Amino acid sequence: MTSSIRIPSIHPRLRLPLLLVAVILIAPFAVPPLLHIDPNVMSVMQRFGRPSLAHPLGLDEFGRDRLARVLIGAQASLRVALVSALISCAIGSLAGLVGAYFRGLAGFLATKTADIVLCFPPILLSLLVVTLMGPGTTTLIWVLSIIYFPAFARIVYLEASRVSRLDFVVAAEALGARPNRIMFQTILPNIAGPIIVQFSLTAAAAIITESGLSYLGLGVVPPDPSWGQMIRGARAYMEQDPLGIIIPCAAISLAIWGVNLLTDRLRDVLDPKGLSGGIPLLSPRRQRQEDSTVAPVLEADTSLRIDKLEITAGKNGEVVKLIEDVSLRVRRGRCTALVGESGSGKSLTAASVMGLLPRGVTVTSGDILLRSADDASIEVSKLAGEELEAVRGRNAAMIFQEPMTALNPVYRVGDQLVEAAKAHRPVSTAAAREEAIEFLTRVGVNDPVRRFDSFPHTLSGGLRQRVMIAMALSAKPGLLLADEPTTALDVTVQAEIIDLLIALKAAPGAPGILFISHDLGVVAQLADEIAVMYSGRVVEQGPTAEVLGNARHPYTRALLQSMPAAHEELHASRSDTLPSIGGTPPLPHERPAGCSFRDRCPHALAVCAELRPELKSVNGPAHLAACHLTEGVAA
Amino acid sequence: MAQAVLSRLASAVAMLLVVATLVFAIQVVVPGDPAELLLSSAGSTPSRESIDALHAAMGLDHPLLQQYGDFLWGAVRFDFGASLIDSSSIGQTIAARLPRTLELIVVAMAIAILIAVPFATQSALRAGGRLDALGSSVSALFAAVPVFVVGTLLILLFAQTLKLTPAGGYADFGSQPLQHLSNMILPAVTVAMSVFPIIFRMTRSSVLDSLSNDWVRTAMAKGLPRRAVVRRHVLRNALGPVVTVIGLQLGILLGSTVLVEFVFNWPGLSGYLVTAVEQRDYPTVRAIILTVAALFIVINLVIELLQMKLDPRVQL
8 A cells, every 4th residue: 555545434334344354354363362372282181161261262172272273263264365365366357457458369368268267166176276286275375366366357357348448548548558557557447346346255255165175174284273174173073062163153154244245335335326226116005095085077078187186205204295286187089298308297297197106206195087998087096006007008008218128128029019908808819919910000010910020129119119009009098198209219200100199199089198298399299288397387288279379488488499499409319408498497305485497587576486376377268377477467 | 049059059069178178287287296196195105116007007108199189088988987096987986976966956956046036036126125134134144154064053953953854964765765855955955055145136136127127117007917017027037147147056066065065975976076186086086077067068058048048139
């Protein structure tokens, strides 16, 4: 260690395992001199002596002090494990680095050597070397170094190959840095994390292997005690003296457990994505809400009605409202568009209709009403478990933004279509196949019989989205939720999918469509009604022509203004933020009092900071907007 | 497809040849005369004549290339010559003992998979919950205790203290099936415990990865029952890495059962190997290691082919 290296503060999750490992490493060397006991002194009269003040762990089969022996045994085990881990780390890393940097022959040799050594199960390889070299500490160190270097070589090779294609390495090369400088000063520091983790793994594995070989009598040679050997010795007296076997067993296990714990924590700290946070789907069953009021009924022409929806996330006892007071309606055979930036809550609103909210996120009040196949009203927000499964796909179907990953790659397209059909109806596979091929034809898939038997990865994005639409339509749902179904597609393919949805709307018995998008151009073609969402609330809604032609909320106007210019950019970046408005929507837990758009609003008044504007009708009863300015104009 | 299989086969055969060459070469490269080593292990300095006689018996007096050729040709016919200790046929002894080791490994692996995979799947589905914490602690505990320690402690508990099972030994399945099984319980459980953490962790992280895939959301949106989603769209896709790690472990077990067989007196291949190593019977050691490495390569080949079957996107 040079003084130029700044010692970083220790991550809290690493403190306990580091302390433990430090004790395991230091105690065997620091404690024995303090004990003033020779671990090899025998006193046969006192064999199997019970623990006492002078001998805290008692005496073994030859009357030797157990504490002293277990500590001295640790010295042998740790020395072998650490030295061999260091050697294998040095050789393996060098081989991996050289192989990855120079590629070609060097790369071939580095990976193939590692592969060949990996063909031998580790213990067998050690036995082979022990046969030839005879047992002993030096042999052991060599054996373990040979066993463990391939893993280092592999990991360093993979990581270094990845890093050496990154910009800063390419830049260093372009600046004319010499290979060894690039390898050791540019690449190596960037792959230190995985090497450290592997080192700690190897140290634990080396302790295990060393003790195993010593246990077989092929490792450390008597009378030097090592843990494996102590267990070997105590085995013969197991019945009289179980303690003799338990002490070294516990010592080995504690040491390995400590190192393993350090490895796990290191991994978590170095690679935080491994720490599983919220797993979004397969959320636990939702608590049923007891409804005291009379069940609301859906109007005859309506596929979906959402009334005063409120969705909250509970995290660490803190409750954050994500969606507040959202009401909207999708009519049969019509399309309602939900428009807004990312984070506005439009996807969450759609997910709540399907009962697919992420874990920890719940509908806390409001109603979601769907039309069932027999024209009854279903209160989705009050369903749970199997009732919800019966509604999904059957009464409301959904298509998603990423057609490339929405289909399972290990099943044929057709199998996934048949699966969807069979989820809700008792239908034979043959009949379901016929139907599926018919649906594929209807959504414009060429050569549907061949596509039926294709794997998803052989299909283009546009085709996959058509397959998704066919799948969604297969149960003849009353409502189709489309969550940005065209965003990930090329512009020409996008237009085709939009045309398909328009044609779909015109067909008899067509479902209502809830279309989620940030793209007002697309929305203008498809939607009959629009609801603009901002920061978890609807800020303007009404018939498409009204909202787009006579927008009253400053946010809607900003969306419209940024539309033509932003259009191309949005698709280039595939994100749905609106840079031309300036600023970003507030995060759910940072929403201010008053109007949450006021910080980005060019017309904000003093009242906007104090009072939140309510949705009020403007230009007739169907067109609503939530803005103090509209009231000022109206007054 | 057929071409991919053929190329994998060819590469496996090439690997076998390299391994065989290596096993042969180590003897040449490593200092010391194997005949002298063998004879001097008795304690006395061997005479020139006895060394020469042993050289002739081991074929060490032939030119190196001929020794190499003989070795390879013998290996192909599974004929490794006679043991230096008791002149028995090495090939026959291996053929008798290998099935016992394989039986132990297969039973242990079955136990480990049957427990670890469902346990890990449920842990992943309830990540962060109590079951998950339990699973992680159990696998951390099992991972910390070396296999011979587990074996020894199990003997101490079940054989010595509770007297429920035999402490070790072997009975032929044909003549004493029940005795055979009761002899197998402890060693099989020991081996199973040693692979449990590896399978558990891989399954858990693989299921977690799999859960976040978009197609799982699609499957839920279709209205598939939760169990069908887990089985067909989560577990099925999580299988690849799990199968790989199981294959790798099968290979490693071929070696690490050495310790378990030693602890439980199970007369498998490994016990034979330890004796051979102790007695410096190099031809026997060489033959066993080559056999195991060959099995290892075959397992890897099977795993790679299985991987192609499991995921249509994998093109080897």
